[in-house]
Amino acid sequence: MVEVAFFVGAIGALGGAVAVIALRNPFYCVLALVVHLVSLAGLFLLLYAEFVAAVQIVVYAGAVMVLYVFVAAYVGGVEEPLWEPIPGQRVVAPLLAGALFIELSIAILGTALKATGTEGPTIGDGFGSPASIGELFLERFLIAFEAASVLLLIAAVGAVVLAGRRGEQGEA
Amino acid sequence: MPVEWYLVLSALLFATGVAGVLIRRSPLVILLCLELMLNAGNLALIAFGRSAGNEEGQIFALIVMVVAACEVVVGLGLIVAMYRRRLPLNVDDLRGLRG
Numbered sequence: 001m002v003e004v005a006f007f008v009g010a011i012g013a014l015g016g017a018v019a020v021i022a023l024r025n026p027f028y029c030v031l032a033l034v035v036h037l038v039s040l041a042g043l044f045l046l047l048y049a050e051f052v053a054a055v056q057i058v059v060y061a062g063a064v065m066v067l068y069v070f071v072a073a074y075v076g077g078v079e080e081p082l083w084e085p086i087p088g089q090r091v092v093a094p095l096l097a098g099a100l101f102i103e104l105s106i107a108i109l110g111t112a113l114k115a116t117g118t119e120g121p122t123i124g125d126g127f128g129s130p131a132s133i134g135e136l137f138l139e140r141f142l143i144a145f146e147a148a149s150v151l152l153l154i155a156a157v158g159a160v161v162l163a164g165r166r167g168e169q170g171e172a
Numbered sequence: 173m174p175v176e177w178y179l180v181l182s183a184l185l186f187a188t189g190v191a192g193v194l195i196r197r198s199p200l201v202i203l204l205c206l207e208l209m210l211n212a213g214n215l216a217l218i219a220f221g222r223s224a225g226n227e228e229g230q231i232f233a234l235i236v237m238v239v240a241a242c243e244v245v246v247g248l249g250l251i252v253a254m255y256r257r258r259l260p261l262n263v264d265d266l267r268g269l270r271g
Contacts, residue, residue: 006173010181017185017208021192026200033204040211047178047222049230052214060237064244071248072200075255085264093194101187108179113223117174121225128230141231148238155242162249163256 005046012039026075030068037061049128178219185212197262199254203247210240 016036020029037060044053126132137145185208192205214233221229254261 002173006177010177013181013185014188017188020201020204020208021188021195026198026204029201029204033207036208037211040215043178043181043215044218046173047218049218049221049233052218052230052233055234055237059241064241067244067248068200068204071251075200075251075261090195094191096194097187097191100190101183104183104186105180108176108183117176118223119173120175120223123222123225128227132227133230133234136227136231137234144231144235148235151242152238155245159245159249162246163252 002046005042009039009042009046012036013043026072027069030065030072033068034061034065037065048123051128051130051133054130175219175223178222179216182212182216182219185209185215197264199247199251199261199263199266202263203244203251206243206247207240210236210243 013036016032016034016039019032020036023029023032037056041053041056041061044056189205189208189212192208193202196202196205214236217229217233217236219229221227221232251261254266259266
């Protein structure tokens with residue numbers, strides 16, 4: 001049962017990822033990324049990360065992707081030229097990515113960490129629940145939590161500054 | 173399922189994201205491919221958290237999500253600014269910073 005769920009999630013995630021890089025229309029690419037994110041949320045559930053899976057769906061596949069859809073609709077279809085500035089880029093790039101995958105696989109499968117070959121230790125009931133994640137965030141990882149909130153504030157201000165209407169008078 | 177399977181899947185997704193960044197030229201799609209890579213990293217973090225039997229990997233993944241959201245906000249702001257100034261939305265034409 002778990003195997004079936006894993007392979008369904010894996011095929012969804014991989015299919016979404018390939019569709020993101022293969023489709024020509026940016027709008028469809030965003031929709032393919034939504035498929036990818038929802039499949040990944042299923043895999044997170046298999047790994048007992050309930051809260052992260054919920055955040056993935058609500059925040060990532062919901063809010064962030066809406067932002068992408070708005071920008072894709074605002075900018076419109078971007079024509080990607082077929083000529084290649086670097087000769088053979090379309091052939092060499094997948095080869096490089098394949099080499100990277102093989103390298104990572106060698107690292108993963110050849111690791112001395114014995115635990116990666118097993119399912120992991122048995123875990124308690126509340127593993128990955130909002131309560132335990134919140135407790136960790138507000139106790140052990142409080143500084144990371146606060147730094148994340150400051151980072152979000154800076155990013156919001158930065159986006160307003162970057163995209164704000166001020167180029168109309170002609171100055172930068 | 174052994175944790176290895178999740179790690180290999182995450183490596184595959186990461187390689188797909190790398191291929192996308194190398195092939196595509198639209199900055200919007202390149203941002204999407206960055207998301208692919210960040211999510212592959214998240215999957216690996218959560219799988220390692222499962223194999224270690226504690227939730228610290230999940231905390232790490234949540235922080236990565238926050239950073240990804242910030243990166244998206246700034247990146248999309250840049251794309252909108254480029255579009256407003258009638259700059260070409262093609263990373264090969266945007267070579268003003270090249271020496």
